[in-house]
Amino acid sequence: MTAIAVLSVASEIFPLIKTGGLADVVGALPTALAREDVAIRTLLPGYRPVVAKLESAEPARAYANLFGGPARVLAGRAAGLDLFVLDAPHLFDRVGNPYLGPDGRDWGDNAQRFAALARVGADLAKGAVAGYAPDVVHAHDWQAALTPVYLHYDGGPRPKTIVTIHNIAFQGHFPASILSAIGLPASAMSIDGVEYFDGVGYLKGGLQFADRITTVSPTYAREIMTAEFGMALDGLLRARASIVEGIVNGIDDSVWNPATDPELAVNYSALRIDMRVRNKAALQQRLGLAVSAAPPLFGVISRLTLQKGLDLLLAETADIVGRGGQLALLGSGEKGLEAGFHEAARAHPGAVACTFGYDEGLSHLMQAGIDFIVVPSRFEPCGLTQLCGLRYGATPVVARVGGLADTVIDANDAAVSAGVATGLQFEPPTASAVAHALKRAFALYADDAAMRRTRLNGMRADVSWRGPAKRYAALYRALARSER
Ligand code: ADP
Numbered sequence: 342m343t344a345i346a347v348l349s350v351a352s353e354i355f356p357l358i359k360t361g362g363l364a365d366v367v368g369a370l371p372t373a374l375a376r377e378d379v380a381i382r383t384l385l386p387g388y389r390p391v392v393a394k395l396e397s398a399e400p401a402r403a404y405a406n407l408f409g410g411p412a413r414v415l416a417g418r419a420a421g422l423d424l425f426v427l428d429a430p431h432l433f434d435r436v437g438n439p440y441l442g443p444d445g446r447d448w449g450d451n452a453q454r455f456a457a458l459a460r461v462g463a464d465l466a467k468g469a470v471a472g473y474a475p476d477v478v479h480a481h482d483w484q485a486a487l488t489p490v491y492l493h494y495d496g497g498p499r500p501k502t503i504v505t506i507h508n509i510a511f512q513g514h515f516p517a518s519i520l521s522a523i524g525l526p527a528s529a530m531s532i533d534g535v536e537y538f539d540g541v542g543y544l545k546g547g548l549q550f551a552d553r554i555t556t557v558s559p560t561y562a563r564e565i566m567t568a569e570f571g572m573a574l575d576g577l578l579r580a581r582a583s584i585v586e587g588i589v590n591g592i593d594d595s596v597w598n599p600a601t602d603p604e605l606a607v608n609y610s611a612l613r614i615d616m617r618v619r620n621k622a623a624l625q626q627r628l629g630l631a632v633s634a635a636p637p638l639f640g641v642i643s644r645l646t647l648q649k650g651l652d653l654l655l656a657e658t659a660d661i662v663g664r665g666g667q668l669a670l671l672g673s674g675e676k677g678l679e680a681g682f683h684e685a686a687r688a689h690p691g692a693v694a695c696t697f698g699y700d701e702g703l704s705h706l707m708q709a710g711i712d713f714i715v716v717p718s719r720f721e722p723c724g725l726t727q728l729c730g731l732r733y734g735a736t737p738v739v740a741r742v743g744g745l746a747d748t749v750i751d752a753n754d755a756a757v758s759a760g761v762a763t764g765l766q767f768e769p770p771t772a773s774a775v776a777h778a779l780k781r782a783f784a785l786y787a788d789d790a791a792m793r794r795t796r797l798n799g800m801r802a803d804v805s806w807r808g809p810a811k812r813y814a815a816l817y818r819a820l821a822r823s824e825r
């Protein structure tokens with residue numbers, strides 16, 4: 342087999358810059374696919390921290406004016422990743438989040454910023470850097486989705502393209518007036534082009550012109566073809582259903598390995614699962630919870646947004662405490678939710694602990710110390726925290742949607758008697774369904790043998806990238822073989 346070269350285009354990558362699971366996936370794919378003889382190189386924006394971390398950067402291509410200022414493509418490596426970095430100071434050299442300014446609002450020029458990323462992605466696809474000719478281009482989410490659009494309107498030979506939807510809630514929808522500023526022809530403004538509700542739709546355009554569309558779980562692939570979950574793109578996806586595929590995410594099992602994880606108080610494995618309780622004590626101590634092995638400790642590690650359904654859990658915190666349980670939350674996001682959880686922690690000292698902010702290290706200790714990881718999402722393309730929970734013996738309690746439905750086996754009677762249950766699922770996403778799931782969790786926890794069995798099943802489940810990497814490799818190969 343000859344090696345296949347894939348150009349991945351994305352707006353974040355772990356460990357250089359991360360706001361969510363997208364970064365984890367984009368960062369894990371290159372290593373996972375290297376084992377399948379696929380060489381992935383990732384193009385990403387030159388945000389200030391990314392340029393600072395770049396090792397051995399070589400200018401590979403210059404632009405005198407890229408949507409308002411000079412820019413360069415730097416070829417280099419960082420954290421073991423092969424990268425092209427779009428060094429465009431007028432677009433990316435700023436203090437703040439990749440998408441939001443210090444005031445918490447979208448950067449006013451996001452249309453230009455992510456059009457520039459895709460424009461350069463299309464140029465690299467067509468051989469703009471001497472000696473680099475990818476066989477396939479893989480664009481992630483709306484921020485990269487114009488890549489196949491530029492390739493289409495440029496015309497001429499081009500590699501085949503994939504657009505992966507990590508979250509259809511974010512679509513990149515801008516006023517029609519930006520069209521000429523981002524270098525697309527007036528003819529693109531049509532229903533079979535980028536036109537979307539009288540504006541320009543970046544994800545819409547990408548889905549229109551991609552050779553293949555993937556999303557991050559089979560269930561989400563089906564869901565987004567329905568009006569309930571498709572967020573107005575369901576019709577387009579149904580029309581293109583034959584090229585849509587769901588490939589579930591994995592997690593990097595060298596980063597997420599309880600046997601070697603440096604963030605834990607005590608390392609452990611499925612064979613030494615009894616050691617785990619020492620991480621629970623360390624976590625309780627660190628968070629100011631009453632230190633005791635007895636209460637079931639529920640945990641949440643999440644962005645605090647409507648998607649994640651944490652308002653439903655918030656409504657049940659008094660019940661958790663009333664039944665003798667504990668709750669630890671690590672998250673950041675909507676101020677209203679933060680205030681609600683802050684109040685719950687104040688009302689239940691020693692039983693509810695909330696940490697607001699982003700803390701990678703604490704997220705590892707939490708997975709090792711909590712008994713249950715709760716993910717009550719209203720929709721969830723894949724979800725990664727339940728996968729980490731499985732690997733660390735934190736039993737998932739999840740809504741039965743998207744990737745949560747695909748990665749957790751509910752402890753119903755049939756699954757329990759077959760010895761395959763790994764967690765608890767509930768539906769629909771309502772506070773009363775959450776309450777019922779929590780009740781089941783308390784009952785499971787009270788049954789030592791069943792709890793141990795469920796934990797071990799989770800720890801032995803394959804949540805690695807090995808299986809998914811084979812699916813991506815097969816997809817890349819099929820596209821690389823097809824004609825340009
Ligand atoms: P999403 O991408 O929708 O936010 P995922 O479950 O796919 O959800 O990925 C979230 C990723 O971000 C996981 O790796 C999770 O551990 C991490 N994460 C989320 N919130 C925090 C936080 N406050 N601190 C540390 N890690 C977090």
Ligand code: GLC
Pocket residue numbers: 361362363366507508557590721722723724725744
């Ligand atoms: C998105 C989704 C999440 C998924 C992640 C990585 O952020 O919300 O469910 O796991 O992308 O694909």
